Amino acid sequence: MYNKQPIGFIDSGVGGLTVVKEALKQLPNENILYVGDTARCPYGPRPAEQVIDYTWEMTRYLLARDIKMLVIACNTATAVALEEIKAALSIPVVGVILPGTRAALKTTKNNKIGIIGTVGTINSGSYEAALKQKAPQTTLASLACPKFVPIVESNEYYSSVAKKIVAETLQPLKHKQLDTLILGCTHYPLLRPIIQNVMGHSVTLIDSGAETVGEVSMLLDYFSIANAPQTAEQKICEFYTTGSANMFEKIADSWLNLTELSVTHIDLGGNIHAS
Ligand code: DGL
Numbered sequence: 001m002y003n004k005q006p007i008g009f010i011d012s013g014v015g016g017l018t019v020v021k022e023a024l025k026q027l028p029n030e031n032i033l034y035v036g037d038t039a040r041c042p043y044g045p046r047p048a049e050q051v052i053d054y055t056w057e058m059t060r061y062l063l064a065r066d067i068k069m070l071v072i073a074c075n076t077a078t079a080v081a082l083e084e085i086k087a088a089l090s091i092p093v094v095g096v097i098l099p100g101t102r103a104a105l106k107t108t109k110n111n112k113i114g115i116i117g118t119v120g121t122i123n124s125g126s127y128e129a130a131l132k133q134k135a136p137q138t139t140l141a142s143l144a145c146p147k148f149v150p151i152v153e154s155n156e157y158y159s160s161v162a163k164k165i166v167a168e169t170l171q172p173l174k175h176k177q178l179d180t181l182i183l184g185c186t187h188y189p190l191l192r193p194i195i196q197n198v199m200g201h202s203v204t205l206i207d208s209g210a211e212t213v214g215e216v217s218m219l220l221d222y223f224s225i226a227n228a229p230q231t232a233e234q235k236i237c238e239f240y241t242t243g244s245a246n247m248f249e250k251i252a253d254s255w256l257n258l259t260e261l262s263v264t265h266i267d268l269g270g271n272i273h274a275s
Helices: 017-026 048-063 076-088 097-107 119-124 126-134 148-153 162-174 188-200 209-222 244-254
Strands: 009-010 031-038 069-072 112-117 139-144 180-181 205-209 238-241 264-265
Touching: 009 048, 009 205, 017 031, 017 148, 017 205, 017 209, 017 244, 017 264, 048 069, 048 076, 048 119, 048 139, 069 209, 076 126, 076 238, 097 112, 097 119, 097 126, 097 180, 097 205, 097 209, 112 119, 112 126, 112 162, 119 139, 126 139, 139 264, 148 162, 148 188, 148 244, 188 205, 205 209, 209 244, 238 244, 244 264
Parallel strands: 009 031, 009 069, 031 238, 112 139, 112 180, 180 205, 238 264
Antiparallel strands: none
């Protein structure tokens, strides 16, 4: 049986587009609805309770659009809200932390893994817990990089300021003999060339979001809910942002290379709390 209902993707802003980019490549038949809560981005410094509330608001918006699967394309939200949302919904819900962990364990040869993410993700200890549970012999060096998300959201991810900030921020990881570094925030793959340059080519970067699409693909098959082959005209790929549709479109346009982009501004319940 084929199922043409869309897959829903959520993130605090444009970060989840790095996951969508991979989904467009690996799952070209699937219809996609995306919500980026740009007005309240970044989630990283926010208290867990608030991130959970915001994540629910995006989730409810997409449930009302009849999605068949939810991808929490945000590490910060995955860290605090995945288990609760998964337990409450009857559709499959996928987060980005476990796929990133598995890929890092597959890659590392010296068992020295680094993880960079938002303050929320790093403080949650989620990657640490997942790695230790699967492979206690690994040593993990974690670092919060709170300056990275604002660079990406302001479309400055190729600038010389970005290069300087990334180089300064990553210094503490440079001499840890890491052979693998998890990009534990879905915004970070947009900074990938700069991060790679700073860390050196002996370090393999793991894109947690891109790894997640492999899991989505497997679940579509497992639950027999993949879509039938469809033409480009039939395909639905819609983006919704609580912030400026214009800015979102600029970033999505250069990152996704789609011929046509549908970006719409929406308001989610709690925007009055935005700070
Ligand atoms: N893209 C996000 C993540 O993967 C959230 C960044 C933020 O809003 O701070 O963690």
